Amino acid sequence: xxxxxxxxxxxxxxxxxxxxxxxxxxxxxxxxxxxxxxxxxxxxxxxxxxxxxxxxxxxxxxxxxxxxxxxxxxxxxxxxxxxxxxxxxxxxxxxxxxxxxxxxxxxxxxxxxxxxxxxxxxxxxxxxxxxxxxxxxxxxxxxxxxxxxxxxxxxxxxxxxxxxxxxxxxxxxxxxxxxxxxxxxxxxxxxxxxxxxxxxxxxxxxxxxxxxxxxxxxxxxxxxxxxxxxxxxxxxxxxxxxxxxx
Amino acid sequence: xxxxxxxxxxxxxxxxxxxxxxxxxxxxxxxxxxxxxxxxxxxxxxxxxxxxxxxxxxxxxxxxxxxxxxxxxxxxxxxxxxxxxxxxxxxxxxxxxxxxxxxxxxxxxxxxxxxxxxxxxxxxxxxxxxxxxxxxxxxxxxxxxxxxxxxxxxxxxxxxxxxxxxxxxxxxxxxxxxxxxxxxxxxxxxxxxxxxxxxxxxxxxxxxxxxxxxxxxxxxxxxxxxxxxxxxxxxxxxxxxxxxxxxxxxxxxxxxxxxxxxxxxxxxxxxxxxxxxxxxxxxxxxxxxxxxxxxxxxxxxxxxxxxxxxxxxxxxxxxxxxxxxxxxxxxxxxxxxxxxxx
Numbered sequence: 001x002x003x004x005x006x007x008x009x010x011x012x013x014x015x016x017x018x019x020x021x022x023x024x025x026x027x028x029x030x031x032x033x034x035x036x037x038x039x040x041x042x043x044x045x046x047x048x049x050x051x052x053x054x055x056x057x058x059x060x061x062x063x064x065x066x067x068x069x070x071x072x073x074x075x076x077x078x079x080x081x082x083x084x085x086x087x088x089x090x091x092x093x094x095x096x097x098x099x100x101x102x103x104x105x106x107x108x109x110x111x112x113x114x115x116x117x118x119x120x121x122x123x124x125x126x127x128x129x130x131x132x133x134x135x136x137x138x139x140x141x142x143x144x145x146x147x148x149x150x151x152x153x154x155x156x157x158x159x160x161x162x163x164x165x166x167x168x169x170x171x172x173x174x175x176x177x178x179x180x181x182x183x184x185x186x187x188x189x190x191x192x193x194x195x196x197x198x199x200x201x202x203x204x205x206x207x208x209x210x211x212x213x214x215x216x217x218x219x220x221x222x223x224x225x226x227x228x229x230x231x232x233x234x235x236x237x238x239x240x241x242x243x244x245x246x
Numbered sequence: 247x248x249x250x251x252x253x254x255x256x257x258x259x260x261x262x263x264x265x266x267x268x269x270x271x272x273x274x275x276x277x278x279x280x281x282x283x284x285x286x287x288x289x290x291x292x293x294x295x296x297x298x299x300x301x302x303x304x305x306x307x308x309x310x311x312x313x314x315x316x317x318x319x320x321x322x323x324x325x326x327x328x329x330x331x332x333x334x335x336x337x338x339x340x341x342x343x344x345x346x347x348x349x350x351x352x353x354x355x356x357x358x359x360x361x362x363x364x365x366x367x368x369x370x371x372x373x374x375x376x377x378x379x380x381x382x383x384x385x386x387x388x389x390x391x392x393x394x395x396x397x398x399x400x401x402x403x404x405x406x407x408x409x410x411x412x413x414x415x416x417x418x419x420x421x422x423x424x425x426x427x428x429x430x431x432x433x434x435x436x437x438x439x440x441x442x443x444x445x446x447x448x449x450x451x452x453x454x455x456x457x458x459x460x461x462x463x464x465x466x467x468x469x470x471x472x473x474x475x476x477x478x479x480x481x482x483x484x485x486x487x488x489x490x491x492x493x494x495x496x497x498x499x500x501x502x503x504x505x506x507x508x509x510x511x512x513x514x515x516x517x518x519x520x521x522x523x524x525x526x527x528x529x530x531x532x533x534x535x536x537x538x539x540x541x542x543x544x545x546x547x548x549x550x551x552x553x554x555x556x557x558x559x560x561x562x563x564x565x566x567x568x569x570x571x572x573x574x575x576x577x578x579x580x581x582x583x584x585x586x587x588x
Contacts, residue, residue, distance in 0.1 A: 072473055073470070073471055073472070073473050074472075074473025075473075077473060083471075085471060087467070089465075089467060089468045089471040089472075090465065090468055091460070091461040091464035091465045091468045091469065091531070092464055092465060092531075093460060093461075093463070093464035093465075093531035093532055094457070094460060094461060094464060094531075098457060098461075099468075102457070102458075102461055102468070102469070102472040102474070103458070103469075103472035103473045103474050105454040105457060107453075107454055113448075113452075113453070114453065114454070115448075115452045115453060116452055116453060116454060116457065
């Protein structure tokens, strides 16, 4: 099996609301999968289940040929799944380096105390993001002083700096200028060249068609389509997204 | 889109800047302290700069600056601890009752410390386990519980006369640099204050846990996304605050050589004021311990100066209120300037 992630028959309800009704979803290693669907179709819920933010009511998740039960985002990160959240999920009062290493700080013992090793974190951060050609602004300013595009770079750098096997991006270009959005798409392609699988959630169908190898369409909590890029058109995807629900 | 090759020098320059834009705050606060000392020297030349008066100030600010230090750690998480004044009073009563019941000094002091840590733990668990909506509620409850317990334990009367070992921390003095031209007699309580500030400052800025505490205050959601155990860190923060309140009680009991049931009433507000004057933000994630230290010193200097000039305590309160307004307004202006610049 060369699937990196396989989610089988995932169901999830929130009180009376059925968010996911038995969804199958799989991504191969080094593949860019587009995940599209209308608001409330279940895209974010499916991804939050994959990263361990939510627990599924039913179904199985396999990652790297192992059955997994992620109970928190920390679990999935340790397994090699990173997520760039739509709201970026950055601590705005901290510097880019502090954000990149948040929750996995490098420390060293000095005089019997485990202290942060800022120099080492700065070195590692620069090394790892250089290969992906992410351009970060000054690493010493708090994130709140950066522009929207720069913040996006920090969020992406955090997701890619630790040799993740899978990076999930939730609307990574939604709030960006056209040139910035193009950079994000370029980065997704570079991640694929490095053998990293990417799940791209986006309303910008043109972006998805540009970079995705495969497009999965969700409609009202169920899978409405799973198409290879070559065999899809914009019209085909749109009709699946809005498609009548029966 | 090429990453510029960054020289080691650049990396060092990045390191040199503090992670939180605090240089301005600290520099500005230091100026205020020096300015106040200058004015007080001019107004009261024969009293202010005497060794007795300066020693007196350091003694008087000791308990408030320790309370403020704990309050600071809580406020960084965007929380608040209203119980610190009551906990200080309770800790004083506990240590006094213990020694009067025949306990040795060391266990009596540890009991006072444990009282503070225990109430802090209660605050943290009420917030994270009972899911009370805001730390204001949990600590308002323990403010009343601890104060009530203080009256119940003491019977509402002061307990006077403490053994030297208990008084040592609050009233003791130590000779620094003896035999040199710089020989100086220094209150032990103020040395403890400085030591505690160094410890907490190192904890907050140089350890992973301290960084997580700043992250929780900056953005709770980002801390959760990063897999930080928010509940555990919050409990820790309130335990630190409670423990420091207990310590402040030990210092105050030693200084006044007694425990009186009203001790520390309203002290939480002075602690909060010192934190805010010291440049920490009520919205969390901002501020440094050294700023809070200067905030506590500013309040001490103000009280001392107004006392020397025979200004009534009622007016003192009005002045403190004005200083809080001014301090926070300066902070608002600075934040706005930073945004325009950035």
